[in-house]
Amino acid sequence: MAAEQRTPPRGSGRGQRVTIADIARRAGVTSAAVSLAVNGRPGVSDATRERILEIARELRWEPSPAARALAGAPVLTVGMVLARPAEILGAEAFFGAFVAGLQEVLSREDYSLQMKIVETPEAEIETFRRWFSQRRVDGVVVVDLRLDDARIPALEELGLPALVVGGPGHHGSLPSVYVDDAHATRLLVDHLAELGHTRIARVAGDDVFLHTHQRDRTFAARCEELGLECLNQPAGFGASGAEVATAELLSREEPPSALLFDSDEMALAGCHVLEQAGLAVPADVAVASYEDSPLARGHRPPITAIGRSATEYGRVAADRLLEVIAARRERRETGGAGEPETRALIPELIVRGSTAPQLDGATGPSEEGPERPATRSSRTA
Amino acid sequence: MAAEQRTPPRGSGRGQRVTIADIARRAGVTSAAVSLAVNGRPGVSDATRERILEIARELRWEPSPAARALAGAPVLTVGMVLARPAEILGAEAFFGAFVAGLQEVLSREDYSLQMKIVETPEAEIETFRRWFSQRRVDGVVVVDLRLDDARIPALEELGLPALVVGGPGHHGSLPSVYVDDAHATRLLVDHLAELGHTRIARVAGDDVFLHTHQRDRTFAARCEELGLECLNQPAGFGASGAEVATAELLSREEPPSALLFDSDEMALAGCHVLEQAGLAVPADVAVASYEDSPLARGHRPPITAIGRSATEYGRVAADRLLEVIAARRERRETGGAGEPETRALIPELIVRGSTAPQLDGATGPSEEGPERPATRSSRTA
DNA sequence: CTGAAAGCGCTTACAG
DNA sequence: CTGAAAGCGCTTACAG
Numbered sequence: 068m069a070a071e072q073r074t075p076p077r078g079s080g081r082g083q084r085v086t087i088a089d090i091a092r093r094a095g096v097t098s099a100a101v102s103l104a105v106n107g108r109p110g111v112s113d114a115t116r117e118r119i120l121e122i123a124r125e126l127r128w129e130p131s132p133a134a135r136a137l138a139g140a141p142v143l144t145v146g147m148v149l150a151r152p153a154e155i156l157g158a159e160a161f162f163g164a165f166v167a168g169l170q171e172v173l174s175r176e177d178y179s180l181q182m183k184i185v186e187t188p189e190a191e192i193e194t195f196r197r198w199f200s201q202r203r204v205d206g207v208v209v210v211d212l213r214l215d216d217a218r219i220p221a222l223e224e225l226g227l228p229a230l231v232v233g234g235p236g237h238h239g240s241l242p243s244v245y246v247d248d249a250h251a252t253r254l255l256v257d258h259l260a261e262l263g264h265t266r267i268a269r270v271a272g273d274d275v276f277l278h279t280h281q282r283d284r285t286f287a288a289r290c291e292e293l294g295l296e297c298l299n300q301p302a303g304f305g306a307s308g309a310e311v312a313t314a315e316l317l318s319r320e321e322p323p324s325a326l327l328f329d330s331d332e333m334a335l336a337g338c339h340v341l342e343q344a345g346l347a348v349p350a351d352v353a354v355a356s357y358e359d360s361p362l363a364r365g366h367r368p369p370i371t372a373i374g375r376s377a378t379e380y381g382r383v384a385a386d387r388l389l390e391v392i393a394a395r396r397e398r399r400e401t402g403g404a405g406e407p408e409t410r411a412l413i414p415e416l417i418v419r420g421s422t423a424p425q426l427d428g429a430t431g432p433s434e435e436g437p438e439r440p441a442t443r444s445s446r447t448a
Numbered sequence: 449m450a451a452e453q454r455t456p457p458r459g460s461g462r463g464q465r466v467t468i469a470d471i472a473r474r475a476g477v478t479s480a481a482v483s484l485a486v487n488g489r490p491g492v493s494d495a496t497r498e499r500i501l502e503i504a505r506e507l508r509w510e511p512s513p514a515a516r517a518l519a520g521a522p523v524l525t526v527g528m529v530l531a532r533p534a535e536i537l538g539a540e541a542f543f544g545a546f547v548a549g550l551q552e553v554l555s556r557e558d559y560s561l562q563m564k565i566v567e568t569p570e571a572e573i574e575t576f577r578r579w580f581s582q583r584r585v586d587g588v589v590v591v592d593l594r595l596d597d598a599r600i601p602a603l604e605e606l607g608l609p610a611l612v613v614g615g616p617g618h619h620g621s622l623p624s625v626y627v628d629d630a631h632a633t634r635l636l637v638d639h640l641a642e643l644g645h646t647r648i649a650r651v652a653g654d655d656v657f658l659h660t661h662q663r664d665r666t667f668a669a670r671c672e673e674l675g676l677e678c679l680n681q682p683a684g685f686g687a688s689g690a691e692v693a694t695a696e697l698l699s700r701e702e703p704p705s706a707l708l709f710d711s712d713e714m715a716l717a718g719c720h721v722l723e724q725a726g727l728a729v730p731a732d733v734a735v736a737s738y739e740d741s742p743l744a745r746g747h748r749p750p751i752t753a754i755g756r757s758a759t760e761y762g763r764v765a766a767d768r769l770l771e772v773i774a775a776r777r778e779r780r781e782t783g784g785a786g787e788p789e790t791r792a793l794i795p796e797l798i799v800r801g802s803t804a805p806q807l808d809g810a811t812g813p814s815e816e817g818p819e820r821p822a823t824r825s826s827r828t829a
Numbered sequence: 830c831t832g833a834a835a836g837c838g839c840t841t842a843c844a845g
Numbered sequence: 846c847t848g849a850a851a852g853c854g855c856t857t858a859c860a861g
Contacts, residue, residue, distance in 0.1 A: 084581070086838055097848055102840060112846065129581045133517035134838035137853045142514070144562075153548035153759050158742060163544025167534035167565070174564045181525075181560040184551050200465070200510045335746040342748070361539060362743055365716040367723070378534050467854055478832055483856060493830065515854030518837045 085128045093122045105130070136202060141396070145173065145388055146181045146204035148191045150211065153184055155305075160331070160360040161377045168381020169208070176389055178205075188213070192221045199227045206392045208232060208384055209241075212277045228395050230388040232380075235409055237277050242391055242408045244384050248278045248357075251373045251414040252285040255327055255355050258371070258416055260293050262424055264325040264353060268298035270312045270337060272329035279329065282357070286327070298323055302333065309333035313340040325353040325422070331363040334370050338421075354421040368420030375414050383412065466509045474503045486511070517583060522777070526554065526769055527562045527585035529572040531592065534565055536686075541712070541741040542758045549762020550589070557770055559586075569594070573602045580608045587773045589613060589765055590622075593658045609776050611769040613761075616790055618658050623772055623789045625765050629659045629738075632754045632795040633666040636708055636736050639752070639797055641674050643805055645706040645734060649679035651693045651718060653710035660710065663738070667708070679704055683714065690714035694721040706734040706803070712744040715751055719802075735802040749801030756795050764793065 087101040094101070096115060103110040104119040105128075111119070136142040147169075149156060156162045166180070173180050181204060185191050195218070198204045205228065209218055212233030219239040222229045231238035234245040259267050269286050272279050283299055290297030298319075302312035309328060316323055317340070326341075328334035334356035341352055348354050348368060356363055359372035387410060468482040475482070477496060484491040485500040486509075492500070517523040528550075530537060537543045547561070554561050562585060566572050576599070579585045586609065590599055593614030600620040603610045612619035615626040640648050650667050653660050664680055671678030679700075683693035690709060697704055698721070707722075709715035715737035722733055729735050729749060737744055740753035768791060 084838085088838080098839080099841080099849080100847070103847095106840085110846070115847090127581075129578055131518070131838050132582055132584055133514045133523070134853090135840080136514035137512070137518050137855085138838080138840040139853065140840070149551075153552040153762075156544065156548040159544065160541065163537065163540065163547065166544065166547065166563075167537040170530075170563050170565050171534040174566070179562040179564065181562070182547075182551050183555045183560065184548070185555070197510055200508075201513055203513055332742060335742075339746075339748075361713060361716075362746055365743055365747065367720075367748065381534075465854085469854080479854085480833080480856080481831070484831095487856085491830070496831090512854050515837090516856080518839085519854080519856040520837065521856070 084131075085126045086131075087128070089126060090119060090122050090128060093126070094119050141205045141392070142202060143178050144181050144204050145178055145385075145392075146183070146195075146198050146207045147210065148183045148185055148194045148207070150185050150188050150191050156184070158332075160362065161358070164377035165210075165381040165384075168376075168378035168383075169385045170381075171378075172382050172385035172389070178385075178389065188217060192218055195222060195225060195227060199225050206230070206388050206395075208388055212237060213275050214277050214280055216277070228388070228392045230384055230391055232384050233277055235411070238409075242387060242410075244380070244387050244410045244412065246278075246375050246380065246412045246414055248281045248414075249285040251357060251375075251416075252282050253289050254414065254416040255357070255373065256286065256289045256293065256295070258418065258422065259325045259327070259353060259355065260295060262325075262353065262422060264295070264323075266296040266298070266321065266323045267325045267327060268300055268316050268323035269327040270300050270302045270309050270316070270329065270333055272333065273303060274301060282329065296323075302329075306332050306336035309336040310340050313337040314344075317341075317344055317346075323352070325355070328354070328356045330358045331356045331360045331370065331372065332358075334358075334372075335362060335366060338366065338370075348421050349423045359417060363419075366421075368423070371419045371422040372417055373414045374417040375412065380412065383410065465512075466507045467512075468509070470507060471500060471503050471509055474507070475500050522586045522773070523583060524559050525562050525585050526559055526766075526773075527564070527575075527579050527588045528591065529564045529566055529575045529588070531566050531569050531572050537565075539713075541743065542739070545758035546591075546762040546765075549757075549759035549764075550766045551762075552759075553763050553766035553770070559766075559770065569598060573599055576603060576606060576608060580606050587611070587769050587776075589769055593618060594656050595658050595661055597658070609769070609772045611765055611772055613765050614658055616792070619790070623768060623791075625761070625768050625791045625793065627659075627756050627761065627793045627795055629662045629795075630666040632738060632756075632797075633663050634670050635795065635797040636738070636754065637667065637670045637674065637676070639799065639803065640706045640708070640734060640736065641676060643706075643734065643803060645676070645704075647677040647679070647702065647704045648706045648708060649681055649697045649704035650708040651681050651683045651690050651697070651710065651714055653714065654684060655682060663710065677704075683710075687713050687717035690717040691721050694718040695725075698722075698725055698727070704733070706736070709735070709737045711739045712737045712741045712751065712753065713739075715739075715753075716743060716747060719747065719751075729802050730804045740798060745800075747802075749804070752800045752803040753798055754795045755798040756793065761793060764791065 087098045090101045091098040100111050100115065101119050104116040105123060132143065169180055183194055185194060195207060207227060207229050209229055209231045212231060216237065219241060222241060223239050229241050231241050231243040234243040256267065267290065271283060274280060286299060287297060298316065300312045300316055302308035313326065326337055328337055334354055338348055338354060341348055346352050355371040357373050359374045363370040363372045468479045472479040472482045481492050481496065482500055485497040486504060513524065550561055564575055566575060576588060588608060588610045590610055591613045593612060597618065600622060603622060604620050610622050612622050612624040615624040637648065648671065652664060655661060667680060668678060679697065681693045681697055683689040694707065707718055709718055715735055719729055719735060722729055727733050736752040738754050740755045744751040744753045
């Protein structure tokens with residue numbers, strides 16, 4: 068490959084890298100002056116600064132992240148460790164959307180995201196320790212918050228800037244961003260109660276996670292407040308667990324008339340069980356999900372769900388983490404004490420066909436729209 | 449936070465970092481000897497090496513990536529730039545699964561993945577240039593390959609190790625990994641032909657992408673070989689385009705009896721149009737998709753699709769890129785010329801209910817299984 | 830096989 | 846406001 072039209076400027080560094088020394092030489096100043104100028108710090112006159120910046124542009128100088136990091140500057144990288152198999156992450160709509168949102172904000176601020184997949188929560192903590200002592204990241208985002216999560220005290224002790232995704236009340240002194248699951252639970256239960264359901268079951272996900280516990284608790288509390296009969300059915304992880312749990316609920320003497328699923332994947336699995344049992348949604352059983360995604364929207368009937376853009380969630384998390392990192396840097400200079408801050412995202416309910424009001428008789432639905440298409444498709448075969 | 453049980457070893461570096469100088473002092477050797485020892489290079493006796501490694505472990509030494517990078521060693525990072533909005537990436541099942549696969553392999557080899565979201569393909573090339581001149585990455589993975597993709601010559605000129613996801617025949621001198629779309633097309637067309645369909649339409653995705661073109665071409669060629677009538681309907685991007693295209697196909701004088709969609713998202717959108725038109729799948733129209741995902745599996749009837757684990761795709765891509773990076777390093781020493789290598793992933797067809805053989809009459813399907821449940825659910829309301 | 834030294838490209842005190 | 850210097854933690858020739 069011969070270099071064609073534009074020959075890149077050659078510097079004095081290894082591999083013809085352009086360095087601040089090259090700029091300094093051209094500008095007739097020291098490299099320290101260049102450093103101050105390009106970093107927007109006081110210490111050089113405006114005229115000198117302008118001249119230096121001009122030359123830097125001309126030479127197409129790019130700072131060396133390695134040199135900066137070695138000299139103590141931020142490494143412009145945040146880390147995220149995931150203690151789940153790649154296969155499962157890949158199957159989850161949440162993961163991709165969340166990462167995309169994180170990336171969007173981080174990229175804009177010239178930060179990059181470093182991810183690592185490990186086997187166990189312990190390995191996750193070990194990774195934090197290594198990243199910290201290697202100075203590989205300026206901060207980390209903690210996901211999949213658990214009850215009594217060992218990562219929280221570990222991070223507090225390390226002093227590595229961190230943002231916890233999840234909460235509230237279980238993130239120690241670390242700042243957190245979370246979706247208000249108690250609120251979401253009330254929205255769902257109230258909606259089903261308004262439709263006249265009095266026996267509601269919740270098919271609950273993996274209870275090592277904090278949000279599952281919070282849903283469990285609020286579900287029971289809200290049902291009691293409204294005088295509803297509530298069944299909390301733990302279903303472990305994923306679709307197969309949801310199938311078993313749904314089947315179990317249906318075999319009860321008095322099966323519930325509404326099912327609440329912890330994820331859209333679980334909701335769909337549950338719907339299939341209902342279908343095979345000859346039960347129609349929503350005519351026989353109403354179905355709703357804590358998670359919205361194309362899966363929930365694409366199902367027939369489309370599934371009522373808690374809307375929460377995972378992409379937006381990722382954006383907010385990134386924003387907050389960058390704030391924390393910036394604050395840390397300030398504090399190092401001013402010596403002020405930081406305080407844990409928390410931000411709650413308010414979920415909203417998206418009502419769809421799977422919880423449509425039960426119209427009796429065969430008169431058909433009164434309002435026919437794209438959000439609530441007929442569940443009975445006429446056959447012209 | 450007082451440090452409790454185990455006090456971390458303090459070194460001489462800034463912030464009490466343990467450095468190779470500390471190890472050298474303890475071992476009574478120079479730091480150069482330590483460097484050789486910990487990197488497994490010849491130059492120190494076995495006995496000395498053992499002693500050095502022992503002390504390194506004891507002191508819990510961690511190498512500084514910044515220092516290593518600055519001294520010319522690999523930075524252990526690979527990059528990926530995406531020229532698509534976060535919102536769209538998030539909605540795509542492929543993205544998350546692919547990244548998870550990449551991560552799995554990279555994490556294992558102690559590499560990290562750096563991602564960046566940009567607006568345009570030009571900005572993508574600019575990012576490559578910057579990463580290269582900053583020595584921020586050891587290599588990059590190129591996705592969303594286009595026809596006459598400007599990134600290919602740019603990367604060739606830069607000399608940055610790269611792996612192209614997509615192909616074949618359009619990745620210049622760069623190595624590539626791709627799914628054989630021609631093969632996939634033949635699998636789909638042949639399957640539909642065997643079922644007796646003679647008029648097949650393909651609802652095609654965004655044709656800026658190379659794989660769309662390859663499918664277009666093979667689709668036409670295979671249909672001609674089999675004497676089928678084929679309709680190639682460009683649908684632009686995403687669900688709404690697919691809806692319009694499907695509606696258009698149905699309004700033809702002789703509408704097709706089978707529809708082939710470029711993605712599962714499009715297939716579902718198409719199914720909804722069929723449903724609203726009162727057409728049953730597969731009884732009236734058969735449907736198949738080039739992409740498999742929970743969306744395709746969860747639909748009723750489940751959709752026949754090309755199976756290709758995006759996670760596995762990511763793993764293979766990461767493996768290949770690491771090979772390319774390693775080869776580059778070797779070559780720099782030996783001076784041998786590298787040659788572009790290509791790896792094709794063979795797709796397979798997963799037959800599901802959406803293309804079930806058309807049984808005439810109301811006798812119902814003969815084999816009733818979870819993969820092909822009744823489309824008519826009996827109502828017990 | 831080992832030791833002493835230079836250098837990677839930057840930042841940050843510390844004198845003038 | 847500016848200049849000269851030390852230092853970040855490592856690797857890599859280059860002498861012994």
